Amino acid sequence: MEQVVLLDEAGRAVGVEAKALVHHAATPLHLAFSSYVFDARGRLLLTQRALVKRTWPGVWTNSCCGHPSPGEAVQLAVERRLRDELGVVAVGIDLVLPAFRYRAVMDDGTVENELCPVYRVTTDSDPAPDPAEVEQVRWVEWASFVLDVRERREQVSPWCVFQVEQLAALGPDPAGWPVADPRDLPPAAALA
Numbered sequence: 001m002e003q004v005v006l007l008d009e010a011g012r013a014v015g016v017e018a019k020a021l022v023h024h025a026a027t028p029l030h031l032a033f034s035s036y037v038f039d040a041r042g043r044l045l046l047t048q049r050a051l052v053k054r055t056w057p058g059v060w061t062n063s064c065c066g067h068p069s070p071g072e073a074v075q076l077a078v079e080r081r082l083r084d085e086l087g088v089v090a091v092g093i094d095l096v097l098p099a100f101r102y103r104a105v106m107d108d109g110t111v112e113n114e115l116c117p118v119y120r121v122t123t124d125s126d127p128a129p130d131p132a133e134v135e136q137v138r139w140v141e142w143a144s145f146v147l148d149v150r151e152r153r154e155q156v157s158p159w160c161v162f163q164v165e166q167l168a169a170l171g172p173d174p175a176g177w178p179v180a181d182p183r184d185l186p187p188a189a190a191l192a
Contacts, residue, residue: 004067005031011099011115011186016070023055025109030067031188032114034100034163035078037063037088037121038174044142045127047086048135049157055112058135061157063121064088074189078119086137087128094120096177097166098184104158115186118163120177142174 002019007029022030037045045063049056066081068074075093082088097118104112127137148154149164156164170177182190 002067003070005070005188007031007115007186007188011188013070013188019067020054023110023112025111027111027113029113029115031074031186032065032067032116033074033078033081033119034062034116034159035064035082035093035119035121036163036167036174037082037086037090037123038142039122039139040124042142042173042175043139044145044174045086045088045123045137046140046145046156047129047137050131050133050135052132055106055110056157059157060155061160062163065116065159068189074117074185075119078121082121082123085130085133087130088121088123088125090121090123092120092122094177095180095182095185096120096170097163098180098182098189099186100163100166102159102162112159114159115189116159117185117189118167120174143172 003016004019004022005013006015006017008014048060051057064081064085068077100118101115129137146168
């Protein structure tokens, strides 16, 4: 059974919970990650969450999200989920937002509550998504995507909206975003 790492307010691990049970109206703070996958042309891979997902089914979002298993390094979790969810092999993985945190509530009251480091990923793979995870994918130009999200022409997950603002502040070209210091990760992520 897949487990997630529960966190205290300082980002330290305080336990584990089954992923299938962790998301509800009082979801505890837990460790996750988000990744933004770019191809050689600088296009971003967007994904639509599978319709069977517990949280935000059918919603368009960043390339891949997930939860590191207890004791699993976050970067290894990124690689694992990219391979399992999208059939994508990473050429490069860079930490860009080490301390991103958000809380969002679905219409049915289900809460997401995550400390969620964000990674820039480069690939030369064509995606082959797992239909249990991803409904569909598409490649988009980053600058157009940022503008569409800001002007609400592109409806995406709440975490993606927050992340796009912070990523855009790093600079207009994703290839030029500075790599963050891994010492700025939450303690649970740095120790995993």
